[in-house]
Amino acid sequence: MRTPRSVRRLSLSFVPLFALAACGPAEPVNPDSPALTAQEAALTELLTNGTFSSGSVAPWWNNASTQSYVESGLWRVDVAANTANPWDAIVGQSGLTLTAGKTYTLAFTARASATITAQATVQQEVAPYTSTLTRSFTLDGTSRRFSFPFTSSLSTGQGQVTFQLGGRANAVTVRLDDISLTTESGTGSGPVAMTSGFYVDPNSNPAVWVRNNGGDGRASRINASIASKPMARWFGNWNSNIAQDVSNFVAAADAADKLPVLVAYNIPGRDCGSHSGGGAGSADAYRSWISAFATAIGNRPAVVIVEPDGVAQLDCLPNDTERATRLSLIRYASEQLRDRAPNTWTYLDGGNASWIAADTMAQRLESAGVRNVRGFSLNVSNFYPTAQSTTYGNAVNAALNSRYGYTRQYIIDTSRNGNGSNGEWCNPAGRKLGATSQTGGGAELLLWVKTPGDSDGQCGIAPGTPAGQFSPDLANRLIDGT
Numbered sequence: 001m002r003t004p005r006s007v008r009r010l011s012l013s014f015v016p017l018f019a020l021a022a023c024g025p026a027e028p029v030n031p032d033s034p035a036l037t038a039q040e041a042a043l044t045e046l047l048t049n050g051t052f053s054s055g056s057v058a059p060w061w062n063n064a065s066t067q068s069y070v071e072s073g074l075w076r077v078d079v080a081a082n083t084a085n086p087w088d089a090i091v092g093q094s095g096l097t098l099t100a101g102k103t104y105t106l107a108f109t110a111r112a113s114a115t116i117t118a119q120a121t122v123q124q125e126v127a128p129y130t131s132t133l134t135r136s137f138t139l140d141g142t143s144r145r146f147s148f149p150f151t152s153s154l155s156t157g158q159g160q161v162t163f164q165l166g167g168r169a170n171a172v173t174v175r176l177d178d179i180s181l182t183t184e185s186g187t188g189s190g191p192v193a194m195t196s197g198f199y200v201d202p203n204s205n206p207a208v209w210v211r212n213n214g215g216d217g218r219a220s221r222i223n224a225s226i227a228s229k230p231m232a233r234w235f236g237n238w239n240s241n242i243a244q245d246v247s248n249f250v251a252a253a254d255a256a257d258k259l260p261v262l263v264a265y266n267i268p269g270r271d272c273g274s275h276s277g278g279g280a281g282s283a284d285a286y287r288s289w290i291s292a293f294a295t296a297i298g299n300r301p302a303v304v305i306v307e308p309d310g311v312a313q314l315d316c317l318p319n320d321t322e323r324a325t326r327l328s329l330i331r332y333a334s335e336q337l338r339d340r341a342p343n344t345w346t347y348l349d350g351g352n353a354s355w356i357a358a359d360t361m362a363q364r365l366e367s368a369g370v371r372n373v374r375g376f377s378l379n380v381s382n383f384y385p386t387a388q389s390t391t392y393g394n395a396v397n398a399a400l401n402s403r404y405g406y407t408r409q410y411i412i413d414t415s416r417n418g419n420g421s422n423g424e425w426c427n428p429a430g431r432k433l434g435a436t437s438q439t440g441g442g443a444e445l446l447l448w449v450k451t452p453g454d455s456d457g458q459c460g461i462a463p464g465t466p467a468g469q470f471s472p473d474l475a476n477r478l479i480d481g482t
Contacts, residue, residue: 046096046104047161050179065089065166075176083166086119090166094125096159096181098132098152101439103190106161107147108179112139114172117398118165120148122181125160132440136394137401139174144405149374151192151409153440191259191301191343198230198437198447199258201249205470206453218472222453225479230437231415231448232261232305234468235293236270237278242289246296254300261303261437261447263380264293267329271309272316275426275457275467283325290333294340302344305411305449306333306373308380311364312351327367334369347411350376353384353392354421362399365408370400375409378443381450383421383431386412390442412442413449419481427460427474432481452478 048059052070060075062068066089067078079089098104106122117138123131133150161181165174201207206227210219239245246262253260266289270279280286297304310330317323330348337346348370350361365376376396378389389412397407418432437447453475455465465471 044183046181046183047093047179050108051177059095060091060093062091063089066091071175073177075179077163077165077174077176079165079172079174081171082169086164086167087162088166090162090164092160092162094158094160096122096161097157098122098154098159100152100155101192102183103149103151103193104133104181104183105147105149106133106135106181107145109143109145109177110137110139110174111141111143112172112174113141114170115140116165116168116172116174118163118174120146121162121164122150122152123160123162124154124156125158130154135407136398137407138398143175145178146401146405146407148407149409151190151439151444191303191345192439192445194301194343195253195259196257197259199253199256199260200228200230201233201260204231204233205451206475209453209470209472213472216472218476221479222472222475225433226452226475229448230258230261231451232263234263234265234451236265237280243292243296246293247298250297250300250302253302259301259303261305261449262297263305263449264290264307264333266290267307267310267326269317269322269326270307272313275459283329286329287332290329291336291340294333294336294344297337297341297344299341299343302341303411303445303447304337304341304344304346305377305380306330306337306346306348308349308377308449309351310349311361311368312349312356314364327364331367331369331372334372338372345375345409346373347375347377347409348373349380350378350393350396350410352379352382353388358392358395359399359403362396362403365396366400366404370408371404371406373408375411375444377411377413377449379413379417381413381416381456382425383417383419383428385417385420386414386435386442386446388420389417393443409444411445411447411449414441414446415448415450415452416478418478424460426456427462427465429461429477430482431478433478 052075055070057068065080065083069076077091083089117136120135121131122133123129132153135148137146210223210227213219233249250260266280268279268286271277280289307330314323337344348368370376378393393410401407414434416431417434422428435446439445453470455462455467455469455471457467462471462474
């Protein structure tokens with residue numbers, strides 16, 4: 001592990017659990033504090049004149065469709081009517097240095113004379129204007145604080161921050177203030193910057209099968225295409241000593257200076273009793289389990305996905321009490337990982353692109369504690385194309401922003417989405433491996449969360465293979481897309 005010179009610690013307000021409707025969450029209670037507060041942070045500011053206290057807008061620039069000046073200590077931007085695209089009315093600051101793998105936060109306060117949707121980017125200032133952050137946000141007459149954390153996919157000395165305000169028929173005035181682009185001091189921050197790539201698990205199900213079946217004609221191609229690639233390790237009630245098992249896995253990755261990806265999958269009533277049913281026997285048992293899980297990671301770098309389907313499957317629980325308990329347990333998990341694993345990026349699972357409406361998912365994630373952690377995960381064990389998941393993730397963030405004034409990073413499971421979805425979820429035919437684990441790619445991270453070749457259950461093209469058991473036939477078909 002590369003030890004960072006400073007670790008950013010966050011002070012977060014408690015989110016009260018809202019009343020639940022018959023089949024899931026209803027309108028949540030708005031929290032007292034809509035944004036995170038960073039404390040004890042050693043941050044480097046990359047922007048100049050973000051408060052406009054000098055009375056000048058320089059070095060901020062604007063294009064022909066905008067006029068900008070300082071008014072009452074705020075940056076006033078008048079946007080002309082009849083701009084076709086967001087970037088047709090643009091303001092920004094250039095000449096910024098960005099480092100791939102390093103974490104940043106773009107934050108600002110803004111309001112507008114009419115309700116509009118605008119776009120903020122961090123990108124290269126030269127063609128093709130490659131972006132490492134693109135976030136839509138909604139403005140109206142109320143001044144709001146926005147905070148967009150991200151990991152740069154670019155290393156460049158020609159970076160820029162832009163606010164893209166066009167794409168509408170009517171003129172509008174936007175007022176901005178307290179604009180900052182910060183990163184932690186030193187050589188990097190976050191688990192990506194603390195390590196030198198993702199961890200390849202030598203004891204994954206595919207790797208174990210390859211070792212034990214060297215004479216099988218499929219072994220070499222399964223090794224080359226699957227077993228040698230970084231993927232997540234899942235932890236649940238099959239682990240007899242969760243603290244020891246998590247610690248051993250993270251320690252092995254740490255010794256190799258690699259970033260491990262872990263899945264916490266032990267919520268009571270897991271998978272609604274379907275193929276992957278099980279989980280902790282009680283709420284108290286789960287609290288003990290997830291606390292031990294988080295403590296075992298400790299200060300070492302890691303990525304954790306919390307309870308795939310746990311939030312999306314609220315509707316299958318029989319009553320409001322059980323739904324409230326489920327959300328409180330996931331929120332407890334978010335708090336434990338936040339407090340006990342400070343160098344871990346944690347993502348609460350947010351279902352997939354065709355399951356729960358984005359606004360409903362945003363409300364559920366808020367109640368489950370997503371503001372405590374890095375963000376949310378999408379498409380875990382599913383097949384939707386990355387672009388479709390990105391559209392959904394952005395819609396969830398737009399709802400988080402509109403309702404609560406913040407957004408979160410998200411990751412996408414690309415382990416089996418190479419051919420997209422045919423509408424089936426349980427060992428469907430014709431699916432294919434997707435992009436291997438990486439930073440960027442439309443989300444903060446693209447990860448192999450589901451182990452390619454592990455069965456979804458006794459169904460589809462593997463009717464005799466239980467959930468979680470590796471099948472070389474399933475693996476081979478994912479390689480070929482058949």
